[in-house]
Amino acid sequence: MTSRKISLSSPIEEKIAWARYYYEAFGEALLEQERIGNLLESLKGDILASRREMALTGIVDICRHCDREEGGSCCGAGIENRYDGWLLLINLFLGVDLPKKRWQDTGCFLSGENGCLLMARHVICINYTCKKVTDRIAPCAIRELRENEGKEINTLFMLHESIKKALRQWTND
Numbered sequence: 001m002t003s004r005k006i007s008l009s010s011p012i013e014e015k016i017a018w019a020r021y022y023y024e025a026f027g028e029a030l031l032e033q034e035r036i037g038n039l040l041e042s043l044k045g046d047i048l049a050s051r052r053e054m055a056l057t058g059i060v061d062i063c064r065h066c067d068r069e070e071g072g073s074c075c076g077a078g079i080e081n082r083y084d085g086w087l088l089l090i091n092l093f094l095g096v097d098l099p100k101k102r103w104q105d106t107g108c109f110l111s112g113e114n115g116c117l118l119m120a121r122h123v124i125c126i127n128y129t130c131k132k133v134t135d136r137i138a139p140c141a142i143r144e145l146r147e148n149e150g151k152e153i154n155t156l157f158m159l160h161e162s163i164k165k166a167l168r169q170w171t172n173d
């Protein structure tokens, strides 16, 4: 099997190309693995639950206003470097159309006109809340949100490891 080595320090464009290559070459075979199919379904549910909770707490509105009216989005250029190929590959499984170029010079490569393009995000993106948010949202609502996010992070970790293990049996990556 062809092997295309990348590392965490590879440029994001290379990581995206790696993810696309492995999605094309091994996507079907990976989906045939029951554990991976089940974890993908669970992850979709966990992500939707977290997003619903974020909207209910009011965080989505605060962030939208911050981004559009106050120019304060926290999705800055360079954060994309925290992402590895596996996490990008998981996003392809979730139907995400990964970007070909940066939308805004100062913004994260993985953001677009309407914010983050991803479904499965890095733990630093999932967990981040600034003072603007914590000052306005009740601590009990944040605790509830964290519980949902904990499930999302846990499922994502198990899926990440399962895909990595399966692919490593077929390639040298």
Ligand code: SF4
Pocket: 062, 063, 064, 066, 067, 072, 073, 074, 075, 128, 129, 130, 131, 132, 133
């Ligand atoms: S987390 Fe804070 S800085 Fe980031 S978009 Fe929301 S309000 Fe703005």
Ligand code: SF4
Pocket: 074, 075, 076, 079, 080, 108, 109, 110, 111, 112, 115, 116, 117, 118, 121, 122, 125
């Ligand atoms: S939430 Fe999305 S757009 Fe924002 S920094 Fe994370 S990956 Fe980039």
